[in-house]
Ligand SMILES: *[C@@H]1O[C@H](CO)[C@@H](O)[C@H](O)[C@H]1NC(C)=O
Ligand SMILES: *[C@@H]1O[C@H](CO)[C@@H](O)[C@H](O)[C@H]1NC(C)=O
């Protein structure tokens with residue numbers, strides 16, 4: 019029987035409490051899982067930062083990671099609500115790791131100058147340093163500490179976390195996950211790195227590429243297992259030590275990271291996946307770099323992450339992930355696949371249409387053509403109301419479907435009604451440039467706001483009913499006064515909308 023004063027009993031109590039505390043920290047420290055997108059810039063015609071941000075908004079991408087701290091991008095991202103991860107490029111790492119004042123200068127130039135207008139949440143200190151710049155690895159943790167120290171000095175250390183993305187290839191013997199460990203060559207860096215992440219409440223950043231794991235496995239890893247496709251039960255990978263069942267490479271790799279950390283006695287650092295994706299095109303020796311597979315991988319990955327499924331080792335613990343990547347990078351060196359990881363081309367045209375039905379509001383449901391105009395997420399309700407009033411008044415949209423008892427009345431709120439009116443106006447105007455703006459409270463989307471019996475088209479010839487010349491431009495009229503009331507059944511509509519404003 020266990021006696022509490024017994025030394026070993028006390029030790030195991032202590033251990034148990036530490037484990038419980040770790041689990042608590044791991045569970046409680048987090049918000050909901052999110053999907054972000056990496057923005058590489060090796061394009062021959064890199065879109066202007068304002069175009070990049072327009073694409074992010076239209077796709078409802080709320081989290082991005084940059085590979086630098088580009089002033090133009092950080093400025094364009096200001097006041098958008100988009101959360102931003104910035105990166106200290108590898109070629110600046112040695113200088114920062116060797117000099118506290120260089121680190122402080124970097125933070126003041128690239129962070130303090132933009133925060134809080136631009137919501138910088140995280141700094142990546144370098145990128146896959148063990149693989150790309152092994153000779154700088156010895157100063158990596160010092161660089162992290164200097165950058166963190168500069169944030170502390172600016173009183174920003176609670177808002178902005180510091181970490182460094184590592185390649186999953188640093189984790190050896192990754193299957194079964196329970197036997198995984200970090201390449202021992204890097205233990206002298208990994209151990210203090212994990213201590214730093216632990217003490218600052220930061221995440222272990224991991225780049226996971228099931229595409230390469232699959233390619234390099236010589237047929238051991240089935241394609242379906244890499245793509246999150248359902249596997250027959252006898253094909254599921256089972257960790258013989260834990261009896262946990264693995265249905266995809268991604269989860270196995272995340273759990274391998276948890277176990278590798280545990281082998282260094284660190285159990286309360288969450289994993290953040292800073293890169294994952296699949297190429298849509300490749301060289302002849304890369305037959306599985308196809309648009310279909312890229313679509314399947316990224317669609318399944320997004321659904322998996324947003325469903326907050328967690329991993330077999332930590333069910334329900336969010337594993338937020340940044341997709342690699344926003345654009346195809348046509349001037350990236352290397353194989354054809356290197357240039358084809360993007361969701362979009364330089365014109366913002368989708369490479370394929372993601373299949374994301376029912377995946378929630380965090381990300382646009384698909385990357386199809388942006389053919390609808392709706393209220394911007396989080397837009398000011400009063401500004402939306404003013405724009406709605408204008409669209410149904412001077413804008414000459416036939417808003418009678420929004421009246422009580424009509425098909426688009428429910429849900430009776432300003433966002434839903436604005437979705438109807440904005441989209442109707444946009445189509446009425448032949449989807450012309452600048453006709454989906456409404457002083458910044460409207461945005462393009464690929465998702466049709468029609469619902470139930472509220473169908474935007476086929477409800478009385480909305481397209482081309484009015485001549486362009488008779489329609490005023492919202493920009494040229496005062497939005498504050500709420501336009502000139504509604505055409506037709508205006509008075510009743512006004513009452514309805516005034517009530518809506520009061521209750522919102
Ligand atoms: C930035 O994002 C964080 C995380 O969602 C949020 O808590 C914070 O309020 C935002 N900060 C600003 C300045 O918008
Ligand atoms: C580095 O600079 C920060 C201010 O940026 C300061 O708080 C800290 O004490 C310095 N650390 C060392 C080791 O000099």
Ligand SMILES: *[C@@H]1O[C@H](CO)[C@@H](O)[C@H](O)[C@H]1NC(C)=O
Nearest residue numbers: 148152187190201202203204
């Ligand atoms: C571990 O890292 C060292 C140093 O980078 C490298 O030489 C070695 O090949 C790695 N081991 C494995 C098994 O990848």
Ligand SMILES: *[C@@H]1O[C@H](CO)[C@@H](O)[C@H](O)[C@H]1NC(C)=O
Nearest residue numbers: 033205209280281282283284
């Ligand atoms: C982890 O903890 C165990 C038990 O306390 C100890 O024997 C081992 O040396 C520790 N390992 C590391 C890397 O700290």
Ligand SMILES: *[C@@H]1O[C@H](CO)[C@@H](O)[C@H](O)[C@H]1NC(C)=O
Nearest residue numbers: 321322323325326327328334
């Ligand atoms: C979503 O999560 C639930 C458990 O929380 C799980 O049963 C379900 O299979 C998951 N769905 C997908 C698509 O991953």
Ligand SMILES: *[C@@H]1O[C@H](CO)[C@@H](O)[C@H](O)[C@H]1NC(C)=O
Nearest residue numbers: 078376378379381382383465
């Ligand atoms: C995606 O679709 C679901 C239902 O089909 C909807 O509830 C959700 O709001 C949509 N998300 C976006 C961003 O349009």
Ligand SMILES: *[C@@H]1O[C@H](CO)[C@@H](O)[C@H](O)[C@H]1NC(C)=O
Nearest residue numbers: 368369370371385386387388
């Ligand atoms: C977008 O629309 C154009 C023309 O309307 C069409 O050719 C193209 O295939 C569409 N793209 C997607 C991804 O649906």
Ligand SMILES: *[C@@H]1O[C@H](CO)[C@@H](O)[C@H](O)[C@H]1NC(C)=O
Nearest residue numbers: 416417418419424477478483
């Ligand atoms: C407005 O739309 C309704 C159907 O929602 C239709 O019955 C009515 O005729 C339309 N009015 C005009 C002026 O087109």
Ligand SMILES: *[C@@H]1O[C@H](CO)[C@@H](O)[C@H](O)[C@H]1NC(C)=O
Nearest residue numbers: 451452453455457458491493
């Ligand atoms: C309205 O203003 C926005 C900028 O606020 C501009 O992008 C848009 O082109 C303008 N629309 C028209 C029709 O001038």
Ligand SMILES: *[C@@H]1O[C@H](CO)[C@@H](O)[C@H](O)[C@H]1NC(C)=O
Nearest residue numbers: 445475476477478479480481
């Ligand atoms: C209106 O135009 C859209 C394309 O912009 C088309 O799909 C729809 O069928 C048209 N509706 C009517 C009623 O003509």
Ligand SMILES: *[C@@H]1O[C@H](CO)[C@@H](O)[C@H](O)[C@H]1NC(C)=O
Nearest residue numbers: 446447448450482484485486
């Ligand atoms: C309205 O004007 C835009 C651009 O000026 C044009 O593309 C569209 O076809 C016009 N719509 C109608 C119904 O004439």
